[in-house]
Amino acid sequence: MVQQPMSPNSSNQSEQSEQVEKIYLPRTSESENLKKIRHTASHVMAMAVQKLFPKAQVTIGPWIENGFYYDFDNPEPFSENDLKVIKKEMAKIINRKLAVIREEVSREEAERRIQEIKEPYKLEILADIKEEPITIYHLGNEWWDLCAGPHLENISELNPKAIELESVAGAYWRGDETKAQLQRIYATAWESPEQLTEYKRRKEEALRRDHRKLGKELGLFIFSDLVGPGLPLWTPKGTLLRSTLEDFLKQEQLKRGYLSVVTPHIARVDLFKTSGHWQKYKEDMFPLMADNEEAAAQEQGFVMKPMNCPFHIQIYKSELRSYRELPMRLAEFGTVYRYEQSGELGGLTRVRGFTVDDSHLFVTPEQLDSEFLSVVDLILSVFNSLQLKNFKARLSFRDPASDKYIGSDEVWDKAEGAIRRAVETLGMDHFEGIGEAAFYGPKLDFIFSDALEREWQLGTVQVDYNLPERFDLEYVAEDGVRKRPVMIHRAPFGSLERLIGILIEEYAGDFPLWLAPVQARLLPVGDTQLDFAKDAVAKMRALGIRAEVDTSGDRLGKQIRNAEKEKIPVMAVVGAKEVETNTLSIRTRASGELGVIAVDEVVDKMKNAIAKFENF
Numbered sequence: 001m002v003q004q005p006m007s008p009n010s011s012n013q014s015e016q017s018e019q020v021e022k023i024y025l026p027r028t029s030e031s032e033n034l035k036k037i038r039h040t041a042s043h044v045m046a047m048a049v050q051k052l053f054p055k056a057q058v059t060i061g062p063w064i065e066n067g068f069y070y071d072f073d074n075p076e077p078f079s080e081n082d083l084k085v086i087k088k089e090m091a092k093i094i095n096r097k098l099a100v101i102r103e104e105v106s107r108e109e110a111e112r113r114i115q116e117i118k119e120p121y122k123l124e125i126l127a128d129i130k131e132e133p134i135t136i137y138h139l140g141n142e143w144w145d146l147c148a149g150p151h152l153e154n155i156s157e158l159n160p161k162a163i164e165l166e167s168v169a170g171a172y173w174r175g176d177e178t179k180a181q182l183q184r185i186y187a188t189a190w191e192s193p194e195q196l197t198e199y200k201r202r203k204e205e206a207l208r209r210d211h212r213k214l215g216k217e218l219g220l221f222i223f224s225d226l227v228g229p230g231l232p233l234w235t236p237k238g239t240l241l242r243s244t245l246e247d248f249l250k251q252e253q254l255k256r257g258y259l260s261v262v263t264p265h266i267a268r269v270d271l272f273k274t275s276g277h278w279q280k281y282k283e284d285m286f287p288l289m290a291d292n293e294e295a296a297a298q299e300q301g302f303v304m305k306p307m308n309c310p311f312h313i314q315i316y317k318s319e320l321r322s323y324r325e326l327p328m329r330l331a332e333f334g335t336v337y338r339y340e341q342s343g344e345l346g347g348l349t350r351v352r353g354f355t356v357d358d359s360h361l362f363v364t365p366e367q368l369d370s371e372f373l374s375v376v377d378l379i380l381s382v383f384n385s386l387q388l389k390n391f392k393a394r395l396s397f398r399d400p401a402s403d404k405y406i407g408s409d410e411v412w413d414k415a416e417g418a419i420r421r422a423v424e425t426l427g428m429d430h431f432e433g434i435g436e437a438a439f440y441g442p443k444l445d446f447i448f449s450d451a452l453e454r455e456w457q458l459g460t461v462q463v464d465y466n467l468p469e470r471f472d473l474e475y476v477a478e479d480g481v482r483k484r485p486v487m488i489h490r491a492p493f494g495s496l497e498r499l500i501g502i503l504i505e506e507y508a509g510d511f512p513l514w515l516a517p518v519q520a521r522l523l524p525v526g527d528t529q530l531d532f533a534k535d536a537v538a539k540m541r542a543l544g545i546r547a548e549v550d551t552s553g554d555r556l557g558k559q560i561r562n563a564e565k566e567k568i569p570v571m572a573v574v575g576a577k578e579v580e581t582n583t584l585s586i587r588t589r590a591s592g593e594l595g596v597i598a599v600d601e602v603v604d605k606m607k608n609a610i611a612k613f614e615n616f
Ligand SMILES: [Zn+2]
Pocket: 039, 040, 043, 137, 147, 148, 149, 150, 151
C-alpha cells in the first residue's frame, strides 16, 4: 500500500530541515527485516533468561509494533536490575555468533524433546500447532524453541546497542486469570543504535504530549468511575475549547448554506432496523431498552443512537421536497453512543459517547460531484485553520469479498466513482483502503499523521445511494417526476472528543491563540494594579477575547510560572510603570518577550490575530 503525504507545505518543510537528520523508523508490519530482528532477539532474550534463572520456563514471545515481549514462568518477578543483567547476558550470547538453525521434526519427536527438558507450556503450544512437520529453531546447539520464524541466519546480525529491555509486567498464561501468573518482559530491537535512540526520543515525546496527562494538567476534562469508562466529563475550560471549535465550524457552515437541526439521543429500534444499523451494527450499539420481556423477545423498544443519519432522514422526509430545495444540507453536533469494549477505551481517542460534527446533504444525482467537491473544500479549510498540515486522503472502498455491506454492486460502483472523480479533479494525493467503507457506502477519509508520525483518522465524506433507497426518499424533479436523491454524510472533525485528544498531543498542549480556552492573563505586580488590570480585561472581553486577571495575590514570579504551566498564550504584566503609561508588559508563548505595548494596541493585535487564526 503506497501512502503518499499530501503536498507538503512550506512551514512543515522548514521545521523538518531544522532537525539535524530525520531518522526513519520502519513499522514492524511493513519490514520483514525488523520482524526477523525482533523474533531472533526474543529467542536470545529467552536463552539469556534461562541461563541466569534456571527455574524460568519459556512460553510465548511474539513481535509487536514497537518491539517484542516474552512471557516467562518464574518463581520471582524480575526486577529492574534483573533486566540489566539479562541485557548484558544477551550481549555475551550475541558475541558468540551462534547460527540460527531450522529443524523439522515429527509431532512425536517434538513431544519427546519437550518431555526431556520438562517444559509443560511447550506441550500446550505444540497442541495448538496444526501443521506438520513441526519446526524447531536452535541457537547454535545450546538452546531451542518451537517456532515458525522468520529469523536472522546468525544472531551476530543483531546489534546489542540497538536492543533495549524496557519493562516487566504481570501477564496470565493465555490471558486467562484462572491460569498461571507469568512475568512479561517488554523489549525493543532495531536495525541500528540510531533507530533505537530515535524510538526512545519519540517515546519520551509521546509521554510529554499524552493528552490524558495534559488534559488533566490543563484542566480540560475528567473521567469518573461512577459515570463509567469511555464517558468524558468536560470542565468549564474544556467546554470553552469545545464551543470554540463548534462555533467556528457553525460559522463556516452558515456561509455555505447548511441548516442546523437538533435530534434526540434515543429512538425506536425500528428506525435502525430500517436503516440497517440493527442488522449490521448491533454489536457496537448499547443494548435494547425494552418495556418488558415480551417486547425484548420481539426486539422492540428504544436504543441509544450510534449515528445521526436516520434522524436527519426523518426531517428530510417530513415533507415532499422539490428539486428547488436541493441541495438540502442538515447539520447537527450530534452526540452518539457506541458500545466499545472496555479494554479498548483510552482517553479521548476511544470513547463510548461522543459528539460528531455531523451533516447530511440531500442532493440530486446531477449535484453530487459539485457538492462533494465543496465538502472537501470545507474540510481542507478547517484543517488549515487548525494548523494541521500532514494528512493524506484514503479512498475507503468496499471489500467485494465481504458480505457486511448493504446495496447492489451497481450503486456501490456509482458511489465509488464519484469519490474517485473528486479526488482526481482536485489532484489530491491519495491511496485506497479496500474494506474500509461504511456498511452503507464508500468514504473519503482524511488520515492525519502527527508530530510523532502516528496516524489518526480525522474528517470523512461518504457517498450513499443506499439509505435513500431504504427510507424511500424522493424529490419532485424539474419535469414533475419523483426521483431519488443521493446522500452525502460528512464530518470534518470526525468527533469532537477524538479531535481534541489529537489536537492536545499535536500542539503538546500549546493551543493556537484562537483556540486557547484562556487567551490572555493579566498579572498584577501588587494590589494597587488590580483595578487597572480588571479594566484592561473588561476591554478585551468586550471584543470577545477570553482574558482573565490573576487574583491569587501571589508574587509575580509564581504568577508567571503558573501561567506558563497552564500554557496561556499571552501574559501581560501590570506594574506601577504600566499603570502610569497605560501599557502592558507582554510575553507570549509564540514570540517570547514583546516589551511594553499600549493597552489598546494589545487588544487590537490580539483581535486581529484571532480573526486570522494566527498567533501573537
Ligand atoms: Zn522464532
